[in-house]
Amino acid sequence: MRVLYFAWLRTRTGCAEEDVTPPQGVLTVASLVEWLKQRSAGHAKAFAELRVVRAAVNHEYVDLDHPVRPGDEIAFFPPMTGG
Amino acid sequence: MRVLYFAWLRTRTGCAEEDVTPPQGVLTVASLVEWLKQRSAGHAKAFAELRVVRAAVNHEYVDLDHPVRPGDEIAFFPPMTGG
Amino acid sequence: MIRVQREDFDPGAELAALTAGRRGIGGAVSFVGLVRDMAEGAPITAMTLEHYPKMTEAKLAEIEQEAQRRWPIEASLIVHRYGRLEPGERIVLVITASAHRQAAFESCAFLVDWLKTKAPFWKLEETPGGTNWVDARAADDEASQRWQSSHSDSAE
Amino acid sequence: MIRVQREDFDPGAELAALTAGRRGIGGAVSFVGLVRDMAEGAPITAMTLEHYPKMTEAKLAEIEQEAQRRWPIEASLIVHRYGRLEPGERIVLVITASAHRQAAFESCAFLVDWLKTKAPFWKLEETPGGTNWVDARAADDEASQRWQSSHSDSAE
Numbered sequence: 001m002r003v004l005y006f007a008w009l010r011t012r013t014g015c016a017e018e019d020v021t022p023p024q025g026v027l028t029v030a031s032l033v034e035w036l037k038q039r040s041a042g043h044a045k046a047f048a049e050l051r052v053v054r055a056a057v058n059h060e061y062v063d064l065d066h067p068v069r070p071g072d073e074i075a076f077f078p079p080m081t082g083g
Numbered sequence: 084m085r086v087l088y089f090a091w092l093r094t095r096t097g098c099a100e101e102d103v104t105p106p107q108g109v110l111t112v113a114s115l116v117e118w119l120k121q122r123s124a125g126h127a128k129a130f131a132e133l134r135v136v137r138a139a140v141n142h143e144y145v146d147l148d149h150p151v152r153p154g155d156e157i158a159f160f161p162p163m164t165g166g
Numbered sequence: 167m168i169r170v171q172r173e174d175f176d177p178g179a180e181l182a183a184l185t186a187g188r189r190g191i192g193g194a195v196s197f198v199g200l201v202r203d204m205a206e207g208a209p210i211t212a213m214t215l216e217h218y219p220k221m222t223e224a225k226l227a228e229i230e231q232e233a234q235r236r237w238p239i240e241a242s243l244i245v246h247r248y249g250r251l252e253p254g255e256r257i258v259l260v261i262t263a264s265a266h267r268q269a270a271f272e273s274c275a276f277l278v279d280w281l282k283t284k285a286p287f288w289k290l291e292e293t294p295g296g297t298n299w300v301d302a303r304a305a306d307d308e309a310s311q312r313w314q315s316s317h318s319d320s321a322e
Numbered sequence: 323m324i325r326v327q328r329e330d331f332d333p334g335a336e337l338a339a340l341t342a343g344r345r346g347i348g349g350a351v352s353f354v355g356l357v358r359d360m361a362e363g364a365p366i367t368a369m370t371l372e373h374y375p376k377m378t379e380a381k382l383a384e385i386e387q388e389a390q391r392r393w394p395i396e397a398s399l400i401v402h403r404y405g406r407l408e409p410g411e412r413i414v415l416v417i418t419a420s421a422h423r424q425a426a427f428e429s430c431a432f433l434v435d436w437l438k439t440k441a442p443f444w445k446l447e448e449t450p451g452g453t454n455w456v457d458a459r460a461a462d463d464e465a466s467q468r469w470q471s472s473h474s475d476s477a478e
Contacts, residue, residue, distance in 0.1 A: 007372055007444035008455045056442070059377040075374060075442075079458035082371070082402065082443025083267075083355055083414055083434055089218055090288035091299045139286070142221040158218060158286075162302030165215070165246065165287025166199055166258055166278055166423075178334010181354065189359035189409040195430075196352040198337065202421065203345035253345040265358065268465065271431045274351075278423055309424065 001070060003036065005046065006077035009053065012046035021070075029055050030064040032074065052078055084153060086119065088129065089160035092136065095129035096122075104153075112138045113147040115157065135161055167242070168226045170217065172249045175259055184241045184261055191240045193267035195274040197260045203253035205300070211292045215248040215257065218286035222246070229280045237273040239264050244277060246287065276313050283310040323398070324382045326373065328405045331415055340397045340417055347396045349423035351430040353416040359409035361456070367448045371404040371413065374442035378402070385436045393429040395420050400433060402443065432469050439466040 001020055005013050022035045033053075037044045047053060050064070056075040057066055068074055087100050105118045116136075120127045130136060133147070139158040140149055151157055167184075169175075177198050185191050201213045226244050233239060245259040258281065262273040281287075289300040323340075325331075333354050341347050357369045382400050389395060401415040414437065418429040437443075445456040 004374070006374055006442070007446070010372075011455075056374070056377060059380060073376075075377070077374070077442065078444060078455065080439055080442055081445045081456045081458050081462075082373070082441040083438035083462075087218070089286070090216055090290070093216075094299075139218070139221060142218075142224060156220075158221070160218070160286065161288060161299065163283055163286055164289045164300045164302050164306075165217070165285040166282035166306075176334055177337055177352075178332055181333055181352075185354075185356065185410075187410070189357075191356050192358045193434075194354045194356065196333075196337075196354075197423065197427070198341075198350045198352075199423070200341065200347050200350065201345075202348045254341075254343070267353065267355070267431075267434055271353070271427065271434075275423075275427045278349075278427075 001032075001068060002073045003032075004073065004075040006075065008078060009046045009076045013040070013042045015042075027067055028064065029057065029062060029066050029068055029074065032068050033064070033076075046076070054079060084115075084151060085156045086115075087156065087158040089158065091161060092129045092159045096125045098125075110150055111147065112140065112145060112149050112151055112157065115151050116147070116159075129159070137162060167244070168223050168230060169243075169245045170219075170222050170226070171245065171247060174247070174256055175245045177256070177259055177261075180243055180245065180259060181261055184243050185263055188240050188263070190265055191263045192265045193270045194241075194261060194263035195267070195270040197258070197274055197278050198256055199258040199278070201251045201253045201255050201257060205291060208293055208295075210253060211294065212250055212252050213257075213292070214250045214290040216288045216290065217246075217248045221286050225285050226281070229277060229284060232280070233262065233273045233277050236276070237262070237264065237269040238266075239269065239273055242273070242277070244281070246281070246285065248287070279306070279309040279313060282306045323400070324379050324386060325399075325401045326375075326378050326382070327401065327403060330403070330412055331401045333412070333415055333417075336399055336401065336415060337417055340399050341419055344396050344419065346421055347419040348421045349426045350397075350417060350419035351423070351426040353414070353430055353434050354412055355414040355434070357407045357409045357411050357413060361447060364449055364451075366409060367450065368406055368408050369413075369448070370406045370446040371402075372444045372446065373402075373404045377442050381441050382437070385433060385440055388436070389418065389429045389433050392432070393418070393420065393425040394422075395425065395429055398429070398433070400437070402437070402441065404443070435462070435465040435469060438462045 241263045264270040397419045420426040
């Protein structure tokens with residue numbers, strides 16, 4: 001899977017994009033988050049407040065219970081502030 | 084008094100502006116209208132449907148019972164259609 | 167600012183001039199009214215706007231002041247043309263700019279609604295079948311009246 | 323039409339191009355969003371817009387289609403910039419044009435409201451005290467939600 005981080009999720013993880021291969025039990029966005037938090041202190045900090053984290057899978061906004069599969073592009077970001 | 088006509092009041096009276104000296108009993112816009120209607124068939128036609136005639140005295144919109152005095156500028160026109 | 171003129175205007179240049187140097191502006195809303203080639207299903211070949219010159223600028227200024235009283239506007243502009251215009255030509259420009267977009271949207275819509283019913287302009291349409299004076303639309307009266315409040319008497 | 327670009331845009335030229343030859347247009351409403359020099363009382367020296375390139379244009383197109391579904395729009399345009407911008411610089415342009423002004427006003431306000439909460443952009447402010455990511459405003463969520471209806475799920 002390819003994981004993308006935007007705005008303060010990018011600055012906290014120190015990473016804009018990374019390719020990851022989580023274990024087989026990681027089947028949803030929520031379980032991916034739990035697994036990513038263990039990658040670094042920055043990742044743990046980025047996901048410390050899930051209330052203000054949004055996700056997209058393959059360019060569609062999704063809830064945390066959305067499934068993830070090998071080959072997906074998963075993005076994490078705060079609520080949007082465009083316009 | 085100077086009387087101005089706009090839009091179809093102008094085309095019906097055949098007149099854009101005219102100076103008039105109504106008799107002393109003409110004290111309101113309504114009585115001025117009644118007096119102006121006698122000036123020509125065109126004037127009578129212009130004021131035939133008072134429901135769709137608006138007036139201004141000295142550049143302020145007024146009701147038909149508004150007073151008129153010598154020296155006033157009185158304008159008659161249909162409801163506005165600007166913008 | 168108010169302008170009443172026969173000549174065309176440049177909406178982009180007016181917007182740039184109005185907002186230049188005003189760095190408290192977060193949003194600017196512009197309305198441009200254009201002559202359509204149809205009205206209620208009938209073709210229009212031209213439109214002539216007549217106005218009451220001695221009254222027009224004063225009434226537009228009153229309407230603009232009322233908008234400034236109701237909303238926190240950083241800058242505003244009304245340009246209204248008169249004379250003969252053909253389909254596709256610009257008739258009117260209204261711009262309002264504010265720190266926040268909601269005030270800009272509301273005040274611009276307010277100005278356009280009030281213009282239609284309170285500024286001394288009248289439209290003569292030319293059609294293949296002859297000319298006719300445009301009737302005031304009941305819908306415009308309703309649009310204007312939705313802005314009425316106990317505070318609005320001063321602009322009446 | 324949708325454009326996402328680093329470069330500035332010319333609101334007047336965009337409006338002229340969008341309305342050219344479309345003689346059924348009676349009113350065009352434009353919104354220009356600008357970088358302010360203050361935010362919640364604190365000075366801003368610059369603003370950097372980050373976005374999600376692979377997603378941005380598709381989301382803006384969805385929002386534009388939703389507006390076209392809700393209102394009889396003759397033409398519309400969204401131009402959104404990204405990158406570093408200073409106070410007074412243009413961020414976003416939204417234009418909607420319709421036969422009647424009410425559809426143009428409502429659809430333009432709708433697009434701006436939805437942009438703020440549904441397009442993948444994030445703002446980083448530079449202040450004399452450092453940089454900070456702009457929080458989503460509760461007011462923007464409310465502005466966006468006022469357009470919700472049972473028909474709007476498709477653009478979610």
